[in-house]
Amino acid sequence: MPAAGKAFDRALKTAPNDPELWVDIARLRYRGGEQKQALMASRKALALGPRNPAALLLSAQLVRDAQGNAAALPLFERGLEAAPNDPDLLADYAATLGELGRATDMLAVVRRFAAAAPGDRRALYLQAVLAARAGNHDLARSLLQRSGDLDREMPAAILLLALVDLDNGNPAVAAQGFDRLLSLQPDNVRVQALLARALAVAGNDRELIARFAGTADDRYTALLVGRAYENLGDRAKAAPFLDRALRDPLPAHLAALPPAASLEVTTLRGTADGPNTVALVRGLIAARRTRDARAKAEEWLKRHPGSGEAMALAGDAALAARDPRGALRCYRAAAAVRRPWPLTKRMAAALEASGKSASAEALVTAQLAGEPSNAEAAMMLSRRLAARGERKRAELLKAHAAAHGG
Template sequence: MAGPAAGASRLDTLRAKAQAAIERRDPVSAEVMLRAAVRSGTSEDALRAHLGEALLAQGDRIEARKVLEAGAFAPGTESLGWRVRGQIALAEGNLQAAANAFDMALRSNPGDSDLWVAIAALRFSGGEQLQSIEAADRAVQLNPRNARALAFRGLLIREQYGLAAALPWFEEGLKVQPDDPALLGEYAATLGDMGQYRAMLIVCRKLAQVDPKNPRPAFLQAVLAARAGETDLARTILQRTGAAFRDMPAAILLAGVLEYRAGNINVAVEQFDRLVRMQPDNLEARQMLLRALARQGSDQPLVSRFDGDAQQPWATPYTQKLVGQSWQRLGQKQRAGALLALAAKPHAHGPAPLLTEFGSAVLGATYTDGPNRAQTAVPFIRALLKEGRKDEAQTAADRLRDANPGAAEAHLLAGDVRIMRGDVAGALADYQNGAAIRFNEPVLRRMDAALRALGRVRDADSMTSRYLAQNPQSLVAMQLLAAAWASGPRRDAWTAVSRALAARGQPVSAR
């Protein structure tokens, strides 16, 4: 960062030095010099915004808020002060307070690139993914050399188009800020997800050098060791991260898998159970908990938790088998026999709604109060579908989508209801709109199924192949292509993708 311009006032020079210290990841020095200036007689209002930023950079949100709310911001610092107040609110999950603060900052300086990055983060947190993309684009336009803007745009590109498309954005950001920890972390994670493990390790080493206390390199290396089957090494590396990722779902899942592999089944059950309680609709986590309970021999807890899952139309034969075996050991032969018979004759099924605790009569009241909010609309829609009221569910889903046009998930939900009503073409249109905002594996599954149901096999193959090119480690894309090519003329293509799956320990569709 350039130093203060010649002829600048003493106050401008002080602010520039504090900003430079923050930029080089030394916010403590910034705080020290700012507080010393206040003790020497400099107006607190003149330095309030910069002191709040220094405190937030240290992670001290309480003291930062106290400083920022203790008085006014001097002319010329209003935008920074309100932006930092908004960032504190965003970090605490208070999206409305963050939005209000960012609005105040915009009034002072609508051309602040960093402010538009913060607005992009707010919109993404609120599920407004399309609006987040627009804000990130605005940030880059205002300052093409803003490393934070380039990094956030790279994150959104990764969600929107895939891993390979995101790499140039991270690389461009690193040209501007080669030692930025956040950029290095996202770059390393993207390289790892693409299977470029050697490059990932190089970036991790760089990140560890520039930010020795950063736990992310250790986490990424633990993931790499786990993928390589080095369970003990992965557990050792993951333990070095301490409590840094204690509440991160991906880290909880990794810890559970590693403990399961190591034979520590009780610990694995604890990890998977915690993840399921955090994310009750996470089917992967539910499956892992089921598997761990079965290996633990906890038949009664297993049937209590998963008998409902086994009865659902979307239940896997594996789920039905394990629940049936537990009922068998508990002496419930009739229940066991029914489930084991279902597991022995797996059949294809269409989409089905996930479970809801209450019916539409109970959920309708909260839905009426907030029909445009996912937390009230989604359970109500599921309940309507379970009761066979598909047209009403479609109306509610379309209303949610129209009220949240920038949220990919709202488009997917509307498409899912259409699929259940037999309108495959209409569902595909919703899925395509969602994919234009965020194209991930859940979208891929839906679009692939819809295209094939409409007889557009070549389009499905092309789309899924392009997704695999962008995300070369995607097991979902490989499995879809293997299943599609198993009975067709593309023997060479089927052989290649089947070998890739087999190398990753995945089952292969028979040809």
């Protein structure tokens, strides 16, 4: 990375007004954890090339990260006016339309993409997504298999193929896919639940118990573990898991994720890099040493002031230390770079703790508008509306969540 930075510095001396050079600089800075500086470089690129496809693509991607899918569409459309057959613009535009639930429009763009770049495997993946969402699992599998090794290289494609296998009556094969993805993303709680379901459907009760009995904190996984014990004839061990599964649903709340390694190990590793810093701060929060957690997170942020991840980590430490206003300052700075759903949830919790319930609701509502398939956001709003007596709207949102896998 430092060598690449020096090479770009030399290039700037000879081509300071090249928009695509500024695009490359922005992407390097983003990958290097300097997201604020990346935003500035992307704005420079767009100012130098307001019709440059690469500059418009980058700006659309950054706007989508921070402001949501709908906000990015005009930038994609401007880019395609300048370069109607640009494969990268077509691929991202199609995916963004899909996330907004505009399947018909997505299909039209995917067809344009396939015609413009017949050898591009992303077109097959996007078509597979559309087929899977329409319930045509055989077609989705066929398209993924035609994409070469994409279903082994790309996390989203691994997930899609495993879901297709699970829905198509091949749970053992699906479990292998979820397991492979979990090895890449060990903290992905949705994939953990999907793996537990695949093992349960496949009848692998002993493996299900071995993997999830010690971590079955959510009601669904607890239900699966309890049923697995019942299948093995051990009702005594099944009982506490089934009791946990059948308890009244608790209101939505945040909980500290357990660290992947012991605090002794993470303390020895220190703050050498981002993953080690996250592990250390999580360990300190879990040990209720919130002052130390905050100090380490703020130290990391000072070393990487342009990093959205560092801002979010400092916000987590502040929230754990019961300083919601301090957490909000950090979360808002992080959200200006990128605002995924997990960050929105933490921001909403910090707003609630600051006495700003209406702002929390508006934030989740905006997230759902940009991600109509977000079942968790729909249920969060449904519970809120039901609590204040707006039963009709609450039921509509509940039905929407159920239709999207909630």
